[in-house]
Structure formats: C-alpha cells, structure tokens
Amino acid sequence: MAGALPDGDPVPRDGSLPDEATREVGKNGFAVYVHVPFCASRCGYCDFNTYTASELGGGASRDEYAETVLAELALAARVIEPGPVDTVFVGGGTPTLLSTDDLGRILDGIDRTWGLAPGAEVTTEANPESVDPAYLRRLRGAGFTRVSLGMQSAAANVLRVLDRKHTAGRAPQAAIEAREAGFEHVNLDLIYGTPGESADDFERSLRAVVDAGVDHVSAYALIVEDGTRMAGRMRRGELPYPSDDVAADRYLAAEAALGDAGFEWYEVSNWARGDGGRCQHNLLYWTGADWWGLGPGAHSHVGGVRWWNVKHPSAYAKRLSEGVSPGLARELLTDDDRHMEDVMLRVRLRDGIPLDRVDATGAARALSDGLLEPHAYDEGRLVLTLRGRLLADAVIRDVL
Structure with a gap:
C-alpha cells in the first residue's frame, strides 16, 4: 500500500491558486498527468497509490472513473488557462484496465479543455498482460502516440520474486504488437538487482528489449519500500537485501548493451534511440515545467505551488461529486x-x-x-x- 502523503497547507475548496502562480503558467511547457489507481493484483515491491478490487471497498467504481477524472478536469479549467498541452501521461496502477473508450474520453476532455499542442506526446503505461493487438489498435486510434510497458525482466524466476503475473516473453511480444498497431514510440521498463537475479538473467532481459525494436528503455535499480510485501520478506530473512555492487554491475551492463544497440542515455536511468525517442513528458518534469495531476493521490505543480490529491479513489470521487477540489494539501516552494x-x-x-x-x-x-x-x-x-x-x-x- 502506498505511503502517507506529506503534510502541507490546506487547498481552497475551489482549488484556486495564487495570482502569482498562474500569471505565467505554461511558459516553460505544460503537461497533464492522469493517475489510474486500479490493478488486477499487487506486485510485491510496489508502494504506488494503487488498489486491487478487494482493496477498493465501496464508493469507487472503475466504470465511473473516467467521468470522475473529467469532473476534476472541469474544476482545473476554472483555475488555470495554460494554453496548449504539450504532453499527456496516463500512469498507474494499470491504466489499460480501463476501456480504450474511457481512455479516449479522458484524452478528448483534455483536448477540449485546454487543447493539445500540434504533435503532442500522449503516453499510457500498460502491463503486458492487460493489452492485446486489438486493444492496442483502438488505443492508437484514440489518439495515444506512445506506450510504456512494464517488463521488469525476461527471467521467469525474477518475475516470480517481483510477483509479476505476465510470462517472461509477454512484454517484448506486447512491444512488437504495439509497433504493429502504429505506435512509433514504445518503452520497456526494466528493474535490476532483484534477489536471485543473475548476470545472465539481466543480459537476457537486455537482449529481449533490443530485439523487441523499441525506441526507449528505462532501467531502475530495485528499491525496497517499507510496508511492501517484499520488504516484509526481507525483514523475515526470506530474501536477501539488494546489493549496491550488483546494482552498479547491472547498470554498466545496461549501458554497454544499449549503447551497442544504438541507444544513448539522456537521463541517468533512461536511454533512447535518437532525440525523437526521448520521453518528452518526463523531460518537462525534469526541466521545471508546470503540470496538473488528475486522479487520486496525483501531484501537480503550477508556478511554484505544488499540491496533491486525496489518496483513496472513493474519497476522491466523493469530493468531486460535492463540487469540492480533491486537493488534500499544498506547499509554496x-x-x-x-x-x-x-x-x-x-x-x-x-x-x-x-x-x-x-x-x-x-x-x-x-x-x-x-x-x-x-x-x-x-x-x-x-x-x-x-x-x-x-x-x-x-x-x-x-x-x-
């Protein structure tokens, strides 16, 4: 389960921001993040703000989620007028548990509210087992331009330790299907340093990524977060803790293999084929742009004001049904x-x-x-x- 949100000052009921924060909104770029908090099952290492069906309880419905997000978007439209949206990123959770119709409605709502810039990058995350060729074709048709698949590893033993549900070969196959569906930009995520992962396991993962023909790879060292199932297993001595030396070896292996395949690093944990493969959404984050985060637990930043929404989907939906900002707290940087x-x-x-x-x-x-x-x-x-x-x-x- 996700950790607690930080403390901060109260967010006004209407979500309004200080004039000085909105005066130059979008000057350095503007992005929209949409959080989809649903997962079919919980991975042992995950502490994101996500919920399985058994964890949701009452008052939160996947079927009604798009409408709830659009209600927050309507509130946002009354608060800021940022100009065109440069990038949209739908993350989770597992966004592709929603129908392509719902994802398309959310994207269309963003376009009608603020307008998408010409050539705007529109990404969704996806679990490999949650998509198939038909879904990916509909997703591309709905206006999404980029898909990011959570692969983590091509080794079955590593996936078991991470509690991932897809088979070892499913993620690269899904990447190929995404390209065949018309996605020019496809990312595969890797996690390295999982207990039990050998150097050969990671080399196999890197080969699978390269062979899938993607134009972007993210590779992160495993971080063990308090409160996760994996942290409990390590505390009980069932799994060893990750090794910094092993993580360094894995990083060097990634740099060598990806460099040989024509990828270049553009952020410490991210590699792309050419400038066109770089994730423009993340670059906006990393270079100080403004963004609005829609969804439970989502964070936003506009003009030096950062705020975060209530975490639970039912509390989020309840506030919006009452016409109140879902913002829990904020801080002025x-x-x-x-x-x-x-x-x-x-x-x-x-x-x-x-x-x-x-x-x-x-x-x-x-x-x-x-x-x-x-x-x-x-x-x-x-x-x-x-x-x-x-x-x-x-x-x-x-x-x-």
Whole structure:
C-alpha cells in the first residue's frame, strides 16, 4: 500500500491558486498527468497509490472513473488557462484496465479543455498482460502516440520474486504488437538487482528489449519500500537485501548493451534511440515545467505551488461529486526549494546544468574525481561521466 502523503497547507475548496502562480503558467511547457489507481493484483515491491478490487471497498467504481477524472478536469479549467498541452501521461496502477473508450474520453476532455499542442506526446503505461493487438489498435486510434510497458525482466524466476503475473516473453511480444498497431514510440521498463537475479538473467532481459525494436528503455535499480510485501520478506530473512555492487554491475551492463544497440542515455536511468525517442513528458518534469495531476493521490505543480490529491479513489470521487477540489494539501516552494530541485533533476540529464547554477568547489572536486566530462566543464556545463552516473547522488550532494 502506498505511503502517507506529506503534510502541507490546506487547498481552497475551489482549488484556486495564487495570482502569482498562474500569471505565467505554461511558459516553460505544460503537461497533464492522469493517475489510474486500479490493478488486477499487487506486485510485491510496489508502494504506488494503487488498489486491487478487494482493496477498493465501496464508493469507487472503475466504470465511473473516467467521468470522475473529467469532473476534476472541469474544476482545473476554472483555475488555470495554460494554453496548449504539450504532453499527456496516463500512469498507474494499470491504466489499460480501463476501456480504450474511457481512455479516449479522458484524452478528448483534455483536448477540449485546454487543447493539445500540434504533435503532442500522449503516453499510457500498460502491463503486458492487460493489452492485446486489438486493444492496442483502438488505443492508437484514440489518439495515444506512445506506450510504456512494464517488463521488469525476461527471467521467469525474477518475475516470480517481483510477483509479476505476465510470462517472461509477454512484454517484448506486447512491444512488437504495439509497433504493429502504429505506435512509433514504445518503452520497456526494466528493474535490476532483484534477489536471485543473475548476470545472465539481466543480459537476457537486455537482449529481449533490443530485439523487441523499441525506441526507449528505462532501467531502475530495485528499491525496497517499507510496508511492501517484499520488504516484509526481507525483514523475515526470506530474501536477501539488494546489493549496491550488483546494482552498479547491472547498470554498466545496461549501458554497454544499449549503447551497442544504438541507444544513448539522456537521463541517468533512461536511454533512447535518437532525440525523437526521448520521453518528452518526463523531460518537462525534469526541466521545471508546470503540470496538473488528475486522479487520486496525483501531484501537480503550477508556478511554484505544488499540491496533491486525496489518496483513496472513493474519497476522491466523493469530493468531486460535492463540487469540492480533491486537493488534500499544498506547499509554496521557496526560491531555495526550487533551486535545489532544479539541481537534483538537471544534474541527472545528459544535457547537464550550467556550472553557474551549482557550487563551484563541489563541481571542481567532482571533476577531479573523474565524475564530470572535462570538455563540457570547459564549456561551462556540468555533465556526468559514466562513473559520475553511478555516483550521481553523491555528485548532487557535493554541488548543492
């Protein structure tokens, strides 16, 4: 089950924002995130704000969910006028548990409310077992341009430890089906460092990703979150805790295999074939754009104000049925907050960050330790080397 939301100041009942926050909304880009909180089953490592049928209880219906999201969108339209939407990302949960008609209604509502920019990137996440060729064709026809599939591994033993329900070969096959359905942009997600995963297991996963012909790969080290089933198993000694050394070896293997296949890193945990393969939605997050998050537990950011919705789908639906903002709390980011977050995110990007945005002493130390690219440094930018990517968190601490 997802962790508790942070504390903050109350959100006005109508969801209104300070004038200074809305004055230049969308100036640096505008995105919409839609959270779909439903899952057929819960993975052992997952602490996202998601619910299986048995966990939902009363007052929340998957069949009525699109209408509830559209009610929040109507409220949002009264609060801001951001101009065209550059990207839409539907995440979860498992968004593809909704019908393509419902996903299309939500996308159409966003277009009618704010307008989609020409060539807007529209992504949905999907579990491999939740889609088939016909569903993917309808999804493409509804206006989605990109699909992100949760593969995690091509090794059956690793999938069992993660409590994933799809077979080892299903995710690459779903990626091929997505391309055949007309999706030019397809991502496969990998998790590495799972207990019991061998180097050969991960190499097999990387080969499967490359052979699937996708243009984007995300690969993240396993993080064990408190309160998850996996954390309990580790606490009881049933599974070993992840190893930092193994995670580093896996990352180097990913860089080598993906680089040989024509992928380039553009964020520490993300690789794409060419600039066109990069996830534009995430880039907007990472470069300080505004976005509105629709759905229970969704976070939003507009003009230095960040807020988050109530977590449970029934509480979310109840507030909107009463004409009240589903926002639980919010915070006004200070200049120092925004600078810190800007550094934390941009340092992880291949494009890096101007040196005048970071601590000079820390940057010089990172350069001498071989963590920064000398050529970029000479040109006034901080860009991580491969070794620097392995130690990105330490570099961020130094340059802050």
